[in-house]
Amino acid sequence: MRWRFVNPAYYLKRPKHLALLFIAxxxxxxxxxxxxxxxxxxxxxxxxxxxxxxxxxxxxxxxxNEGGVSVKKTNTTSKRIDFIKIxxxxxxxxxxxxxxxxxPQSKNGVDSFGGLGATLIVSYDTLYIMGxxxxxxxxxxxxxxxxxxxxxYDASVFETTIxxxxxxxxxxxxLLPAWNTPSGIPYNFINLVHGNAHNxxxxxxxxxxxYSGTEQLEFIALTQRTGDPKYQQKVENVILVLNxxxxxxxxxxIYINPHRGTTSHSTITFGAMGDSFYEYLLxxxxxxxxxAEVKHYREMWETSMKGLLSLVRKTGPSSFTYISEKIGNSxxxxxxxxxxxxxxxxxxxxxGYGPDDxxxxxxxxxELALTCYNFYQSTPTKLAGEKYFFHSGQDxxxxxxxxxxxxxxxxxxxxLWRLTGNKTYQEWGWNIFQAxxxxxxxxxGYVGLKDVNTGVKDNMMQSFFLAETLKYLYLYFRHHxxxxxxxxxxxxxxxx
Numbered sequence: 165m166r167w168r169f170v171n172p173a174y175y176l177k178r179p180k181h182l183a184l185l186f187i188a189x190x191x192x193x194x195x196x197x198x199x200x201x202x203x204x205x206x207x208x209x210x211x212x213x214x215x216x217x218x219x220x221x222x223x224x225x226x227x228x229n230e231g232g233v234s235v236k237k238t239n240t241t242s243k244r245i246d247f248i249k250i251x252x253x254x255x256x257x258x259x260x261x262x263x264x265x266x267x268p269q270s271k272n273g274v275d276s277f278g279g280l281g282a283t284l285i286v287s288y289d290t291l292y293i294m295g296x297x298x299x300x301x302x303x304x305x306x307x308x309x310x311x312x313x314x315x316x317y318d319a320s321v322f323e324t325t326i327x328x329x330x331x332x333x334x335x336x337x338x339l340l341p342a343w344n345t346p347s348g349i350p351y352n353f354i355n356l357v358h359g360n361a362h363n364x365x366x367x368x369x370x371x372x373x374x375y376s377g378t379e380q381l382e383f384i385a386l387t388q389r390t391g392d393p394k395y396q397q398k399v400e401n402v403i404l405v406l407n408x409x410x411x412x413x414x415x416x417x418i419y420i421n422p423h424r425g426t427t428s429h430s431t432i433t434f435g436a437m438g439d440s441f442y443e444y445l446l447x448x449x450x451x452x453x454x455x456a457e458v459k460h461y462r463e464m465w466e467t468s469m470k471g472l473l474s475l476v477r478k479t480g481p482s483s484f485t486y487i488s489e490k491i492g493n494s495x496x497x498x499x500x501x502x503x504x505x506x507x508x509x510x511x512x513x514x515x516g517y518g519p520d521d522x523x524x525x526x527x528x529x530x531e532l533a534l535t536c537y538n539f540y541q542s543t544p545t546k547l548a549g550e551k552y553f554f555h556s557g558q559d560x561x562x563x564x565x566x567x568x569x570x571x572x573x574x575x576x577x578x579x580l581w582r583l584t585g586n587k588t589y590q591e592w593g594w595n596i597f598q599a600x601x602x603x604x605x606x607x608x609g610y611v612g613l614k615d616v617n618t619g620v621k622d623n624m625m626q627s628f629f630l631a632e633t634l635k636y637l638y639l640y641f642r643h644h645x646x647x648x649x650x651x652x653x654x655x656x657x658x659x660x
Contacts, residue, residue: 268609269623280319281311286631294638307331313338316357321350321375332386336395347425348401349376363422370419370428376402377441380448403445407464414468415475415490416441432490434472435500435551442468443505446513454516462516469510469525476528479559484538485531486554497554498563501570504536504548508576511583526583533580535560536573537592543616546599548573568612569604569625571632578636593640600633 284303291300313335321342335356342350342361351361352375363369380399387396405425406416418437419428434442445465452458475488477497487503489496511529514522539548542560548570549562574593581589603619604610610629614620 267623268606268611268625269621271608280313280315281307283625283627283630285311286627290630290635290638293635293642313356316355318353318355318360318362321352321354321361321379332382333390333392336383336386340394340398343398343401345422347422348398348405349420349422349425350379350398350402351422352376367419368428369421370430371422372437373416373418373420373427374437374440376420376422377406378444380444381451384448384451403461403464407460410464410467411471412467413471413474414464414466415471429492431496432475433500433503434475434487434506435489435503439500439502439505442472443509446509449516450512465513466517469513472506472510473528477554479554480557482559484535484559485528486535486552486560487532488554498551499535499554500551501536501539501548502550502572504532504539504572504576506576507533507536508572508579511576511579529576529580530584533573533576533589536576537596540573540596540599545603545613545616545619546595547603547613547616549616562616565615565617566613566622567604567616568622569600569610569629569633571628571636574633574636578640581640590640593637597637 285307288300288303291303311331313331319339321339338356338359339354341359342352342354344361345351349371351363352367352371353364354361363371380403383395383399387393406420409426410416415432416438417427417430417432419430420426421428432438442465445461445468449458449462449465452461454462472487475490475495476485477488477495478485486497486499487506489498507529510525510532514525514529516522517525536548538560539552540546543549543562545567547567550564550566550568551562552560553563554560574596577589577593577596580586581593600610603613604621606621609625612622612624612626614622
């Protein structure tokens with residue numbers, strides 16, 4: 165008798181029972197949908213809190229070696245000179261300002277890279293491009309005569325690699341022990357004197373994808389210039405290890421076990437801690453002149469672009485295109501401003517496809533660039549927040565509201581302007597520069613914002629602002645004298 169309740173004919177003969185069944189179905193569906201919505205919202209909140217904790221932990225690691233700075237002012241008969249006393253040594257304030265990471269509002273320095281001259285070194289090419297010859301020569305002399313890597317300091321292998329180009333062999337030899345792991349996946353921090361390598365505790369001992377896969381360009385270039393193959397072998401081995409188990413969608417979680425070389429269950433993102441891995445796959449292929457020896461980099465990159473397409477979503481009501489994130493099988497409707505490197509990367513790589521795919525990816529790059537520009541335009545200060553969330557019926561809301569002068573959007577707009585010739589991108593770059601001038605300019609430099617909604621300033625000028633953000637903004641209006649476009653990438657051209 166009980167099986168009659170699963171027979172549709174039973175309900176067709178009893179309309180009231182059918183109505184009750186329908187009401188029960190609607191109620192259960194609504195309850196399940198409501199629970200899933202709450203779970204998804206909690207996942208977003210937990211992810212946001214986790215990322216803020218990780219950001220603070222990274223900052224804490226950087227500030228562990230911060231040194232004290234005192235200022236002493238002296239007048240001379242010919243002109244007034246301010247001297248800065250650091251660790252008992254008196255030095256020219258301009259030299260000190262460039263050696264330290266500048267804090268423009270308080271005018272105090274922070275040794276967040278252990279006194280390795282990060283701001284000065286990464287700004288080398290910016291000084292040259294802007295025609296600041298005197299400052300460029302002084303910077304070169306400081307690197308040649310004063311830069312010393314023999315410091316009892318736990319350096320981020322990733323951050324140090326992408327910043328230090330001079331005295332490259334010395335610093336690279338100090339970093340190489342980080343790759344001495346069972347899998348060849350490097351540890352992300354290493355003591356520059358003792359060579360002790362480790363990962364930060366908050367990753368559970370894992371290495372970070374972007375940190376581990378973003379040394380190829382520099383180390384390959386070092387092998388080319390020194391003739392010593394060990395640098396290239398170490399970093400290319402990382403790609404070979406990852407390629408052995410490379411997923412069909414080309415998307416890797418942000419944590420990798422350095423002992424087994426396998427990925428851990430964690431976020432998949434083109435934002436923080438994932439971003440530059442994908443960027444370097446493409447750029448190593450370009451650096452290698454797109455030859456057969458680097459073909460696997462391009463193949464891995466194209467596989468990852470298929471995965472990227474699976475993360476692409478559109479907002480309502482304005483249909484802004486964005487790249488979501490993924491945890492397990494769940495998509496998170498969130499995009500970092502850091503992921504705004506992707507429009508430029510996709511545009512740069514579009515020329516390697518056939519005509520149809522080339523057009524498709526270039527169009528995607530332009531759609532994403534529009535979204536990234538609106539990250540800026542959607543706030544009262546016209547400066548972008550760090551992270552954005554997308555909810556049903558809403559275009560975008562700021563999730564993390566600080567701005568630390570990042571270069572990703574202006575770099576992408578620069579690539580698109582050079583590739584398409586569309587001056588709209590040039591104008592957008594100019595608008596972003598004006599927003600920096602209005603909200604971030606202070607007497608001694610530029611600062612980030614604690615909140616892009618209120619405009620409250622922080623006290624830090626990140627080293628990448630001079631090295632990248634300001635450089636790209638300058639090149640919007642000086643490109644024809646410095647660079648030309650060859651075979652899909654920028655090559656140097658003498659200053660006229």
